[in-house]
Amino acid sequence: MSVADIVPVLRFPEFSGDWEGIRLGEIVSQSYQGVNTAADQVQYVSSGAPIIQAKHITSGELDFSEARSIGSADYKTYCSKFNPVLNDILVSNIGTLGKVIIVNEDQKFLIAWNIFLVRLAAEQTFPRFVFHVLKNTASGGYFERMKSGNATKFVNKTDMLAIRFGLPSLPEQKKIAAFLGVVDAKFAGLKARQEGLERYKRGLMQALFSQRLRFTKSDGTAFPDWEEKRLGDVLSVEMGQSPSSSSYNDQKEGLPLIQGNADVKFRLSAPRRYTSEITKICEIDDILLSVRAPVGETSKAIHRACIGRGIAALRANKPQHQEFWHQFLLRYEPKWAALEQGSTFAAISGPDIRSLKVKAPHPDEQQKIADALSAMDAKIAAVAGQVAKMQEFKKGLLQQMFV
Known part of the structure; x- marks a missing residue:
């Protein structure tokens, strides 16, 4: 040096x-x-x-x-x-x-x-x-x-x-280490808060979807019992179909392409390329379900896009509530393993998805459940944003404090 x-x-x-x-x-x-x-x-x-x-x-x-x-x-x-x-x-x-x-x-x-x-x-x-x-x-x-x-x-x-x-000298080493220790403690506190909110949401989901915790109507009376249905009764299911690789492009010709989980970040669509050959389409706010390994991972479309064979797009049929079913599928993620099929890699089919037995509450109760869980998501996202900012802050500090 x-x-x-x-x-x-x-x-x-x-x-x-x-x-x-x-x-x-x-x-x-x-x-x-x-x-x-x-x-x-x-x-x-x-x-x-x-x-x-x-x-x-x-x-x-x-x-x-x-x-x-x-x-x-x-x-x-x-x-x-x-x-x-x-x-x-x-x-x-x-x-x-x-x-x-x-x-x-x-x-x-x-x-x-x-x-x-x-x-x-x-x-x-x-x-x-x-x-x-x-x-x-x-x-x-x-x-x-x-x-x-x-x-x-x-x-x-x-x-x-x-x-x-x-x-540096030993006194300067100690001063720097003490300062960064404070930064680490702040980061750890934020991270612990985020994890605590995530745990609380998991518990709330368990209570709501098991019906141990029920909302009531605005007049205080009970909502009707939940009805057993097939997932295909409450959601339309569009299975993806991969376009020809020759249609892929980076010039924004056609539509963004969502092939699988590689095109998802933070549970939101994040397509890496476009395709000029449009096969199957998801709309903004559709639920995106990974149908190939890892099976069942759930995200949300923020793009109108072409979907490949690794993805299914799900949309609530009226009068069903889209966000309720999004939250339901988030909680259901670990259970898809029982339906995995295929020797080379795990996969689930359209009939697997449509035939899944589910319990459907009244649409008004769906709305209340979705609102409660979305409010928790907003709190988690706010703290996660603080965590990310603290990470960037520390990264900048380290780059300038060390040589």
């Missing part, structure tokens, strides 16, 4: 002077992969010390909920090396790449082969500063650029220890 490279754009005013350009390997006291559970023939037990893999740190925190456990004898064999301690940094560098956490307390657990442990030389560094550096390195694409391997991608130890960055 040149001198110009190691002076950050954004800095606390009480600090000055250049940062020292270093490689991670220069400040590490220990670094290695976790236990090779297959080669070492680790014996798993129902209750013991958890051994975590990369998937257990992808959330940004240690997650022992689905970790397998090993017995006391195996734990004693491996604990001196493979039980992380306070302030160790764990990085996923095999398979899942670039997930980084810091160990916040001493606990009894081991790391497996696809986690890389970084233990710093305490006299030079503040671990939480380096933790943020490595997260910034991951978000900047370093792991993607350095990955090797075919079926399983990995970043080797040499490339891990070659990560280069600017290191």
Whole structure:
């Protein structure tokens, strides 16, 4: 690094002077992969010390909920090396790449082969500063650029220890880490609020669609009992048909093309290309149902578009309420697996969809249910927007605070 490279754009005013350009390997006291559970023939037990893999740190925190456990004898064999301690940094560098956490307390657990442990030389560094550096390195694409391997991608130890960055004085490291800790806490609070609202909505859907919770008419009297129908009685179902690939274009000739889930983002249509050959059409506000793997995923059309064979477009028949059935299908998503067919990939057919037995409330009750669930969606979307803004804010901070 040149001198110009190691002076950050954004800095606390009480600090000055250049940062020292270093490689991670220069400040590490220990670094290695976790236990090779297959080669070492680790014996798993129902209750013991958890051994975590990369998937257990992808959330940004240690997650022992689905970790397998090993017995006391195996734990004693491996604990001196493979039980992380306070302030160790764990990085996923095999398979899942670039997930980084810091160990916040001493606990009894081991790391497996696809986690890389970084233990710093305490006299030079503040671990939480380096933790943020490595997260910034991951978000900047370093792991993607350095990955090797075919079926399983990995970043080797040499490339891990070659990560280069600017290191300020210890007091400045601590100041930066403390500030970013506050930002992380704010983000975690927003994320927890979003997850809490999502849990509440799931519970509300369960109560409403099971009829444990019922709305009443404006005069306080009960709505009629829900009637058993077929989904084809309440919704029109248009199965997609893929146009010829020769009709695909990026010049906006014809209509946008929705082939499957690759053309959906955040449960809204997001077509990547157009087609000049119009086969089957969805209209704006139609419910889009994925009929090929992953079967049953539900979204909403915000485009008038041509739909390919991976999608069905559903529209409420009068006097049915469109948003009610949209919410119903969101809740029904996991249950489509029972109808999957096809040996190469899972799929459901038009008759499968139309023949599905459903309980239909009175249209006025449908309206009340839809309004309640849509109001929850609006709250969730508002908080999700704050989460996204906080992510962008932090990303900008990291780009300017680290060199």
